Amino acid sequence: MKKTLSAALTTALVIGAASTTFAAANPFADVPADHWAYDAVSQLAADGVIEGYGDSTFKGNRNITRYEMAQMVAKAMAKNTNGADKALVDKLAAEFGEELNNLGVRVANLERNADKVKWNGEARYRYWDYRDKQADGKTARTDKATMQFRLLPTAEINENWKVKARFTATSNAKNDTAGNAEMTFVYADGVYDNVEIKVGKMPFFSANDDGLVMDNFFSGAQLTAGKDVKVILEAGRWDIAGQGNSFINAADVKDHAGYQGIQVNYEKDKIFAGVGYRHFNSTVFKTVNYSKSGNDEDANIWSVGGKYTFNNIWALGGAYAQNTKADSYNKSASVQLDYKKANKVNAGSWGAFLGYRHVGANVSLAPTFDTTRAAANVKGWDLGATYIPFKNTLVTLGYFNGKQLNNDRKTQTMYARLSYFF
Incomplete structure (x- = not known):
């Protein structure tokens, strides 16, 4: 098997990029500064992943042998990559095992001695400023600020199963009071070809509608099967009363909802489309703000969504959801135009979005939007931007301007976030 260096460059870049930033100078005479691969070649040369030839050339268009490719893999293995990079290495x-053994790389020993637990994390600061117009014409302002420290370990059980968790410590940054520390989720994650099984307390995200209905956590089981078309089955319980949604939250009721759901999502090339159904059951719903009778304990939520990515700059998506059991505030919709993206490993990268939201509290039970609140029952325009000033540092600013659904009065939200990833 032979490969050209230009084709292999992407692979080599992935396994070499975990080490350092781009080199200041490129040692190869046949790779000018305006070449598409200049930065990558410079970095890989500085990292020692590629060496070129004795005449100071790179010869990027020639075929390479398996032995030459194995040399690059061996150098990448020595760099102690982790996460997705380690999986690729x-x-x-495995593909170049024979050649690596000939090079003296003891693959079996390296795998046996590899660290079985990987740690990632985030330190974040978030701020919200809510301004709601009142019946007397005055504006009521409330604000909150939180600081969080998150640790996300991933422990390898065997070649198919891992345990994933998140420990979160939160404090009130507005008055510097101590908050709580908890295990946000922990679950076993098994992967067999195109089938994935999760059991435990895990992230709860309505991927088919891009978080219009749900971005939270639930305890139970999830089965995902398929490649381009994925079927997702979920069942368990959800901490509904802890969400603080004033339109469905009632006192002295059980604090968990029984849950069953299914999603069917298609994603290939530039197109994503999905449909989902979710059923919840809880006495939390027994309120006249939910159903006219005040005795309905069920929520049947249908949602659809889609997204088209035009290129690496523009993308347009939308979603719609409805709760057929609720009598009021039972519809939600979102349309969003994305411009570029901020990549946390690329300093200087940035992105922005403009969206329109209609968030009904009885269908968007825990939506993903930072600038809208389900309890506020709102509709309006949502604008935000993200920026990476330094590698693994994220700055987010957001602004929402709209009206409250229950009284048609003006509401605004200003949002800011600073995150450090490690």
Whole structure:
């Protein structure tokens, strides 16, 4: 098997990019500064992943042998990559195992001695400023600020199963009072070809509608099957009373809802489309703000969504959801135009979005939007931007301007976030 260096460059970049930033100078005479691969070649040369030839050339258009590719893999293995990079290196090591053994790389020993627990994390500061017009014409202002420290370990059980968790410590940054520390989720994650099984307390995200209905956590089981078309089955319980949604939250009721759901999502090339159904059951719903009788304990929520990515700059998506059991505030919709993206490993990258939201509290039970609140029952325009000033540092600013659904009075939200990833 032979490959051209230009084709192999992407692979080599992935396994070499975990080490340092781009080199200041490129040692190869045949790779000018305006070449598409200049930065990547410079970095890989500085990291020692590629060496070029004795005449100071790179010869990027020639075919390389398996032995030459194995040399690059061996150098990448020595760099102690982790996460997705390690998974790619492991696959390459299996493909070039014979050549690596000939090079003196003891693959089996490296795998046996590899660290079985990987740690990632985030330190974040978030601020919200809510301004709601009142019946007397005055504006009521409330604000809150939180600081969080998150640790996300991933422990390898065997070649198919891992345990994933998140520990979160939160404090009130507005008055510097101590908050709580908890295990936000912990679940076992098994992957067999195109089938994934999760059991435990896990992230709860309505992927088919891009978080219009749900972005939270639930305890139970999830089964995902398929490649381009994925079927997702979920069942368990959800901490509904802890969400603080004033339109469905009632006192002295059980604090969990029984839950069953299904999603069917299609994603290939530039197109994403999905449909989902979710059923919840809880006495929390027994209120006249939910149903006219005040005795309905069920929520049947249908949602659809889609997104088209025109290129690496523009993308347009939308979603719609409805709760057929609720009598009021039972519809939600979102349309969003995205411009570029902020990549946390690329300093200087940035992105922005403009969206229109209609968030009904009885269908968007825990939506993903930072600038709208389900309890506020709102509709209006949502604008935001993200920026990476330094590698693994994220700055987000957002602004929402709209009206409250229950009284048609003006509401605004200003939002800011600063995150450090490690």
